[in-house]
Amino acid sequence: MKQLMDLANRDPLARRWAKNCAFDLMFGVGDDHYQVEVRGGQIEAMRERPSKLTSWDFAIAGPQSSWQAHWAPVPAPTFHDIIAMRTAGHITIEGELTGFFANILYVKRMLELPRIEGWLQ
């Protein structure tokens, strides 16, 4: 996941939409959870398995199979977008969602980068 942090911080499109973003995302892949701390449009920290008392603004989580389907070179319908995945029940999106909607272009881009970078190819 350290790779994802580096990717997001140098990806031109992510940087384009990240301007002034500031939020704490709890990102869940199966049993693994990562606290993604975004400040000033950069991921400043990504902490694996943070303390259970860690606070966050919103959480996006799903089984590993959902994220693998999302990151497939050509994802199938309902797996191609996080809102589509949430609508179909493949993942959950919860918490204080103002930050999610305010930064939706950046959040989507960040979570699509493994597909765009061909991690599963």
Add this chain to the structure above:
Amino acid sequence: MRKSMIEPITGRYMQLELWGASHRIYWEESGQGIPLLCLHTAGSDGRQFRALMNDEEVTAQYRVIAFDMPWHGKSSPPAGWEAETYELTTRKYLDLILAISEALELDRPVVMGCSIGGRIVLHLAREHPDAARCVIGLQSAGMINPYYDIDWLYRPDVHGAHVCAGMVSGLIAPTAPGEHRWETLWHYMQGGPGIFKGDLHFYTVEGDIMDHVGEIDTAKCPIYMLTGEYDFSCSPEMSQTTADAIEGAKFKVMEGMGHFPMSEHPEAFKDYLMPVLDEIRDAS
């Protein structure tokens, strides 16, 4: 590299009296032949049909017309808009289509609409079958299942341009060319405050026609329906359910396509649209 060129599309304004107020409406058109009146999606404008209006194979047979709804694109809101909350209704949408068709002296046009446009053509076919020689519903269903709180689209603490584009970006197929994907999203970023949400009032609340689609007489007004497989707002299943309830409706799923076929992937969309346009031409 593409050469510089001037497109064959022309744009003009008309003044329409609607609902007791004057409306300045912008429309574009290209081509000659059977009138093809195109209806854009919620929160966007007529530029979605730019490729169709630049396609000589289409414009050699059809007069392609796309207008911006009031409050959208280059069409103005009516005077006094600053104190009004925009909300689209079935009646207003039908009034608008009929008024524009009359103003442009269109002889029973083919009316093709996408999303909210795909919904209103069902109302048009049911209530005014003589007003169109047939309708084409893109991403068309009698009703859809709302999947988010549309209040998020119009708030002081969430940038409207970002959230409108961000919410529809996932409705575009992942195989859409980047150029067309981002052009489509740009149109959403240019929508006026609260307008996308106001259109969705019709789409998600007021414009439900599911209980009445069976009343549509396709002998009077034939119905063609095309839905992209990646659309989870108006899914192929929702369109199929609608088509099944309309005797004589012709429905096809478009592979590799999302919610904005004419705008997100014009070349691939043409493979599905041309057989329909050829059939309509042969029947006219």
